[in-house]
Amino acid sequence: MTTEAGTPPRSKVPKRHEELEEVVVRFAGDSGDGMQLAGMQFTNETAVAGSDLATLPDFPAEIRAPPGTLFGVSGFQINFSSHDIFTPGDNPDVLVMMNPAALKVNLRDLKPGGIIIADTAEFTENNLRKAGYATNPLEDGSLVKYQVFPLDITNMTLRAVEGLNLNTKVASRCKNFCALGLTSWLFTRPIEPTVRWIENRFKKNPELVEANIRALKTGYNFGETAEMFAVQYEVKPARLIPGKYRNITGTAATALGFLAAAERTGLPLFLGSYPITPASDILHEVANYKNFNVYTFQAEDEIAAVGAALGAAYGGAIGITTTSGPGMLLKQEMINLAVMAELPLIIADIQRAGPSTGMPTKTEQADLLMALYGRSSDSSVVILAPATPGECFFIAFEAVRIATKYMVPVIFMSDTNLTNGAEPWKIPNVSELPKIEVQFRTDPQGFQPYLRDPETLSRPWVRAGTPGLEHRIGGLEKEDITGNVSYDPENHEKMVRLRAEKVARIAMDIPPTDVRGGPSGKLLVIGWGGTYGSIVEAVERLRGQGKSVSHVHLRHLNPLPSDLKQIIRRFEKVLVPELNMGQLLKIIRAEYLVDAKGINKIQGQPFKVGELMEKIQEVLEE
């Protein structure tokens, strides 16, 4: 089957077209092979083609791990479909593999009969040994149950860029675009968006523009003309809700959500951050929008990052800090100061697998109890969690709304897969975005720094610089109303309770909880955060089988929605799937005195729909 690179034999018969409803493709190679980029571009092409999609980037922490090693394999999975989909898919239909290590790591997930496209140039003796193969799997017959397309992608790429002034090393780096071109052809994806992207990305280097476009088109044309591929697949556009769409990652949605909210308030946005995986990209994204009255501050450490954000809030800006678990720990003291000073502060914790440095590029949702309780004393903050990449926009927006309305820190809890994942996103109409009205106190008449709004219990926000309102605040306990330092025993209890009550009352300011499936029944599955897609899919399939199971996905984790108690009462059993040892589970059990059970996975990987279905079934059958 191997074809000499660059000169594909002409196809004598026209290609057969086959329509598919749903396809899962996984690209994998060395961490320096540009697989994330190929995946992102394929995602964009797929979005533009109108499919619904969900993605799962999965890469090592090493920037350029030693080539050919198993631990250095970087993968990107995309699930796209002509119907609604919620997850990146459990098992790929197609593997695009740039070396033996990638094949070794990913083969176990491939569906029987699945397609393998492999770059033969990398299946050298040395690379096979590094991957632990005694013989070449492309030749030893071990892959008979799959459709294997061995291709010298490297050589095809080198031939394609011949004549350009590039050395072999640079030239061969274009091979990810060659692989992308071929995959794009195979699934009838338009390559124009990628061409535009290349032109823009390398606009300062015309040689690289030319090289990458040639590589892309070589791959695409090879599919079209070579006899190797008899079938070209097509996935029709999905029937999504009408509107204007774009493809969006969780990172971009989070950044845009914060920007949009700040823009609505008319206040400057100050983002203090210290580089940390996987949160840094939010800082990178926001830094591009300085024309929106945005200050981005790369601080000396996590503490300074949140401190500067709090200082900016004190001056009347929207103060935000972005981080991940290890950084969250360092910020907690400053968050407690914001609790005491009752200033608006937004903290985005993009959770990753821990504890300690843990697995920085892998997902987990195990920071919930830290967010709730990881500060000294009784210290209530608001906690919100988006469910999908696109929803990060609305939850980020909501975080700013709540923080400024209630003068309270709000923790926005996303995770690695949510932030790196992408989906088609119906672009919201600016005029339909919720209002955020910020009113600074300016009237000295009757002013007291801790005189609260009787309804929200929030204290006035005074911008430093306002004449006649000079006052002092700080971390020492405050006397109710005056804000003077107080050690009075009754006052302390009153203030602790007031701060908690202020947060608790926010439950009245959040939308009613949406129950997917029947309003009552045998089993209620309660999830939060990035597990949304897997739970929806699992629950819907089981309902399709006639099972009595419903799903609630919490966006507000503190305070919890006030209607949750009644919803729980309507079900016989409660199940809480989480990518941790059972953190929301503890809260649900404690808050509602219900014998809820958990489904817990702590592998740095999302739930597979299949494994969730299995566990839910078990509980249903108990």
Next chain:
Amino acid sequence: MSEVVTGKLTRKDFMSDQEVRWCPGCGDYAILAQMQKVLPELGVPREKLVFISGIGCAARFPYYMNAYGFHTIHGRAPAIATGLKVSRPDLHVWVVTGDGDGLSIGGNHLIHALRRNVGIKILLFNNRIYGLTKGQYSPTSELGKVTKSTPFGSLDYPLNPIEIALGAEATFVARTADVETKHEQEILKRAHEHQGSAFVEILQNCNIYNDGAWEPITNRATKADHQLVLEHGKPLIFGKNREKGIRLRSDMTPEIVTLGQGIDESQLLVHDVTNPSMAYILSRLGPNFPTPIGVFRTVKRMTYDEGANAQVETAKQRLGPGNLEAMLNRGDTWVVK
């Protein structure tokens, strides 16, 4: 809380309604008084003044000033002040810290605020002891200091705050002392006038836990021989009768010389606040030399807050004011019907 005052402010206008609770005899009283005396002369409206502190005795300072004040957490005041000053360049932001707060737990924030040249004024009250926690040795305590936490003497070598500030490329570095009231007022004024970070070490006496820490330098009877008052463009002269001077040997080390007998002022080092080598030599003269007070260094460099605000303006000019609609619709889009 406070009323809007019009017309020229007086010292009283800057005194808050809170009772000052430092120990009687604490050097902090004198520093507070000098600040309150100087402020009316600066012509800054009270509402534009913000005092930010961390934790420690010195950190109570904001409560006693009738201005905006934020008593924050241990060591972090420069970080909070940075966020405030960057987003509110119209404010005059002062940080009040101590040797423990600023050089131990908050050392990182101090050096980074200084290197960035954020337009904040940092006053470091140096009493060489932890006062609020009742008398442990601090990062500026002398080696071998016997305290509650070091009954056998401290083992760590002290930091010199001026050297730290110079090492961090601070654009204004000065030292004064609590009891040197006039000198202190002058230094505070100059710190205020400086564009960029100003770092002022204030030698301060803790009469409870480290009484007399600066004794020879600040005592009226001995200070003439132990204090070297720095003035830009003037030769380095000290002594009761201004009879001693500092000269540089050919190996670049300083020496004390007595004027007269063939040595005159022309051979002495002349202070130059823009010369980094001069500031460095003066910062580490050594135990046998007098202790310099005054401005070690002051130079002009772009401030971080100016730069940050200029970037916002440039972005607006280049990209136009932020357009939410356009931002949300950026990149490849498609319409589902």
